[in-house]
Amino acid sequence: MALTEQLVPLVLAAAGEGEEETSNFLVPNGTFFIELAAFLLLFWLLTRYIIPFINGAMERRQEAIRAEFAELDEAKAEAKGAEEEYKAQLADARKEAARIREEAREQGSQIVAEAREAAVVEANRVKEQAQAQIAAERQAALTSLRAEVGSLATTLAGRIVGEALEDDERSNRVVDRFLADLEALESARPAAQNGATS
Amino acid sequence: MTLKKVSNGALVLAVVSFIVGVVWNTTGEKGEKSEIHIGEHRTADWPLVGTVHIDTIISTFVAGAVVLLLGFLARRALTRDPEDHVPTKLQLIWEAVVGQVNSQVEDNLGKVHPYAAPLAISLFFFILFANWIELLPLKVNESDHLLSVPTADTNLTYALAAVTIISVWAYGIRQKGLGGYLKHFFEPFPVMFPLNLLEELIKPVTLALRLFGNIFAGGIMLALIGLMPFYIAWAPNLLWKAFGGAIAVIQAFIFALLTVLYFAMAGAGHGDEHHDEHDEAKDEEHADSPEVDKVPVPA
Numbered sequence: 001m002a003l004t005e006q007l008v009p010l011v012l013a014a015a016g017e018g019e020e021e022t023s024n025f026l027v028p029n030g031t032f033f034i035e036l037a038a039f040l041l042l043f044w045l046l047t048r049y050i051i052p053f054i055n056g057a058m059e060r061r062q063e064a065i066r067a068e069f070a071e072l073d074e075a076k077a078e079a080k081g082a083e084e085e086y087k088a089q090l091a092d093a094r095k096e097a098a099r100i101r102e103e104a105r106e107q108g109s110q111i112v113a114e115a116r117e118a119a120v121v122e123a124n125r126v127k128e129q130a131q132a133q134i135a136a137e138r139q140a141a142l143t144s145l146r147a148e149v150g151s152l153a154t155t156l157a158g159r160i161v162g163e164a165l166e167d168d169e170r171s172n173r174v175v176d177r178f179l180a181d182l183e184a185l186e187s188a189r190p191a192a193q194n195g196a197t198s
Numbered sequence: 199m200t201l202k203k204v205s206n207g208a209l210v211l212a213v214v215s216f217i218v219g220v221v222w223n224t225t226g227e228k229g230e231k232s233e234i235h236i237g238e239h240r241t242a243d244w245p246l247v248g249t250v251h252i253d254t255i256i257s258t259f260v261a262g263a264v265v266l267l268l269g270f271l272a273r274r275a276l277t278r279d280p281e282d283h284v285p286t287k288l289q290l291i292w293e294a295v296v297g298q299v300n301s302q303v304e305d306n307l308g309k310v311h312p313y314a315a316p317l318a319i320s321l322f323f324f325i326l327f328a329n330w331i332e333l334l335p336l337k338v339n340e341s342d343h344l345l346s347v348p349t350a351d352t353n354l355t356y357a358l359a360a361v362t363i364i365s366v367w368a369y370g371i372r373q374k375g376l377g378g379y380l381k382h383f384f385e386p387f388p389v390m391f392p393l394n395l396l397e398e399l400i401k402p403v404t405l406a407l408r409l410f411g412n413i414f415a416g417g418i419m420l421a422l423i424g425l426m427p428f429y430i431a432w433a434p435n436l437l438w439k440a441f442g443g444a445i446a447v448i449q450a451f452i453f454a455l456l457t458v459l460y461f462a463m464a465g466a467g468h469g470d471e472h473h474d475e476h477d478e479a480k481d482e483e484h485a486d487s488p489e490v491d492k493v494p495v496p497a
Binding site: 025026027028029030031032033034035036038039040041042043045046047049050051053054055056057058061 | 244246247248249250251254255258259262265266269270272273276277285289292293296297300315316317319320323324348351352353354356357358360361407414
């Protein structure tokens with residue numbers, strides 16, 4: 001195999017490295033200082049110009065994300081508060097509506113009761129008025145009758161009897177007695193009536 | 199439907215590469231291919247620092263430039279509209295890493311440390327893109343390659359480990375005071391001092407060599423695969439590059455994670471917590487070491 005033949009000089013070269021014209025690769029030379037300076041320069045440049053910016057960007061983004069989250073939480077809390085307020089208001093409104101309905105019902109029944117009462121009172125009043133009027137009219141009729149009935153009866157009786165019952169004193173007495181009886185009867189009747197009703 | 203398109207495309211690619219490979223293999227000249235040079239770099243002598251590896255330096259700057267470019271692109275997208283909090287995809291990548299490292303640092307150090315966190319982030323991105331340079335098919339088994347992986351050169355990994363460990367020591371001394379920090383070498387028993395000292399000195403070496411070993415081994419595997427005939431090589435090449443891409447991420451992650459853990463260990467008091475973290479770090483190393491052992495021994 002060609003590969004093994006080719007490996008032999010490699011191994012020989014590796015073994016005899018120290019005697020070769022090239023120096024031992026484990027021993028540093030002047031390149032060391034150049035590399036040191038180069039890396040220190042790179043390190044300084046990165047530390048001065050690059051890494052703070054990367055860190056700053058990361059921090060700013062984290063800050064922005066944190067702010068966004070805080071805002072989100074705030075908005076969420078606000079929305080929740082608003083919802084609760086809305087629900088509370090809704091419940092209040094429902095309660096209020098129920099209260100108003102209840103009140104209206106009560107008021108309605110009260111109005112009906114009042115109206116009924118007023119109607120009863122009015123009816124009583126009308127009835128009493130009518131009764132009073134009737135009584136007054138009756139009284140007036142009686143009074144007018146009293147005046148007329150006496151003379152009329154006397155006249156009639158005189159005609160029947162054929163003699164003038166012109167003895168005023170007596171006839172007046174008779175008429176008055178009659179009327180008094182009539183009145184007594186009259187007053188006894190409403191009294192009995194009143195006693196019966198009460 | 200998209201999946202079908204992708205699989206059709208892959209099939210076409212495979213067939214074409216097979217044909218091209220057969221033609222190339224039968225017509226192209228051979229010979230130089232069978233040489234793999236390890237640890238060979240294009241070198242130059244620079245004033246003040248001495249011998250340097252030009253290719254490593256170039257690819258280091260390429261990786262660093264890519265990181266910076268991505269960083270500034272992300273930053274530009276950031277600053278364009280500060281009110282718009284929708285991140286771009288690039289920004290998401292940065293934020294994923296930055297957020298991950300920040301939380302890791304916060305868990306271990308108690309807060310997002312203004313030095314440790316950027317250090318771990320810089321290490322992660324730089325190592326990641328440096329590692330991924332390996333995936334670019336820019337050195338088809340040529341000794342004079344265009345871009346060699348900078349993390350496959352110990353110079354870079356030593357430098358990164360040095361930055362890490364010196365930062366860790368400074369952090370520990372600042373947290374506990376010099377006396378308090380030195381005292382931890384003699385705990386729980388004074389007789390443990392040599393082990394504690396050794397551990398502290400081994401930390402940067404393991405950091406550096408773990409990264410180097412993984413990426414270097416990946417490069418050797420790619421070179422080995424490159425030795426195969428072209429019409430076969432595409433299959434293991436595809437697999438190994440996918441695997442290498444994942445290894446690149448894992449190594450970058452481990453380096454950054456261990457940096458954070460070392461910071462935590464240096465700053466923490468000596469309690470159970472310390473030992474737990476210590477064990478965790480050791481476990482990481484052990485879980486990682488078979489990778490290092492397995493790959494570079496092809497014999």
